Amino acid sequence: MGTHQLTTINNSDTFEDSICDLFNHLESTFTYKRFGKNGHNQKGIDVFSTEKDCAIQCKKKDLSRKDLLIKKEIFNDIEKDVNKVINDDLKVKIDKLIFVSTYKDHPEIDEFCEILKEELNTDFEIIYWGWDTLESKFLANKELLNKYWSNFIIKTDSKETHFKRNLDLKKKIAKDFGNWLNDSQANRKLRSRILLRAFDGTQYPDENEPDEFGQYSWFRAEIKSLYHKGMEFIIGIDEIQVFEDYTWDFTSNDNEPKGELVNVAKVGQINFSDIIDYDIDGDEYYMFPHVFCKFIHKGTPFENIYYYNLDKTYEYFEIKDKRK
Template sequence: MPEFQIPPPLNSKDLENLLVDMFNEIHSTSSFKSFGKNGHKQKGLDIISLEKNIVIQSKLKDLTRKAILIKRELLNDIEETVNLILKEQPKINFDVLYIATTYSEHPDFDEYCETIKEDTKLDFDIIFWGWETIQRKLIALPKTLSSHFSNFIIHPQSSKEIKILSRLDMKRKIENDFGDWLNYSFENRKRNSKMIIHSIDDTKYPEHELNQEGKYQWFGAEIRSRSHKGLEFTTAIEEIYVDKDYFWTDELQKNYEDFLKIKVARVSVIDYEDIVDYDLRGDEHYIKPHFFCKFKHNGTPFIEQYYMTLNNKDVPYYFDITTKKRYS
């Protein structure tokens, strides 16, 4: 339970409006909107984004009732929502269905969502957000927070703590969702390690477009590992020349005999807080996970890059790309 408490909305329309603004701010878009109004045939959907291929069903609950009754009702709501979508077949393409509610989190909801997906062989994911998750997201969304909770004030001394909470939240999600890659060494993985990394500002995908810094707005990279700094990707395999003091260059030298040519992987690190969202399923162009990131580091999403030697025990394992020497 977070230390801060934001009161949930009192009616269904306020909750729906809150979620629309939240998702628009999270995804840096204006494409999320209510799907019809009361009385319209909503086909199990309250909110949609045709741009992001996301739909949302919001569930406001009377929290004065017994918890066991609300929990049972929510489990039934999840099943009914899925059944209604399958029955009505809304003519909307989507990859993810969010169930968002004012009730509390519980592992049973997440497990039930996964069970329904497997049992009915759904071609979309179901993600459950209880009020704790919504609160954590809201703290990192100043525009939505000020619009819907004008009396809620984040004290300056807690801003760093909130930033850390948001970063840790993304780190935990990635560790959970990408365990099939991150929990195994590269050679022992059963799944392809290639991922697609997008700028959140890119509007031309699948076409390639250069940003103002002359860098591509999306590209492929192989997920390698995680560290305290962020998520690490192999973005290139290169050759460098290393001298006896372990300084390196990527240019062939005249006194070549004094240099050892080695093969290295360029490892590029994305800070967890620069990862806005990801899609495990991919799309019709690349059926593999897609990351959507802030490209705010010289036109790239990378806070750091270094070389890692491949199959060479005669030189240090890591080389600093900036200083052109080994890591001490």
């Protein structure tokens, strides 16, 4: 199965209806229904099932805002609604209170639910399902896909299709980036600059705040070469010390080096599968090529990072990190 992405549901009533349908399907029941509507005293819940002793609160979020703001808002929502359930004399017996959201899954929200349960000593579990979880559940149900995403078509990508797509992309990149790839490293200078961008990033060009991994959704790099699975980019220059047994470590200002000092380029490898597309001309902000990628490797597009020697005419050598 290929990678699919459902658009989030933007209407609050439709979102709650879809959650009723989803949980009725998942738990093989017809007892999940909406607990009133906007304007009613919903006492902290939107959907419930008396048979399953489960209540659900639906949180449709404006995803155009900063992640930090959305996450903080969800923390506040969960705490406020849990206190409503406790203090507003809810007559429905519940063993689980599930918060579902159009915002993504996040471990900090899961941890917050656990902490809140302990602090308030609730009789019910507090659980969070973000859009990643909901999407996987909806994708497994054709009936719900037809009902809420009638224009969505699942396409199965065979290995042959995937292989051909990557091979075609490699040929296209080799042609379009020929002026960069075929020029010597010494002659490239500024002309080899590339802007790497998350294809689904929302910060460019006005801001560039790091994510939870401390990584950025767009940054400059220097194109280096193609490799058998994708493109290579120089993303930094480091100084290391290589020891007699060919292990190595980064140099430190705190200690005297104990090995041979070597300047190395830090090279990131991006798989063709993680390259969505590119714009060879750039835009009015950065007038050099933009490569749009999936930033799925701990906040980066790089499936692998290695170092190579800058002091020996770009000669490759295998180096092993002494810290491992």
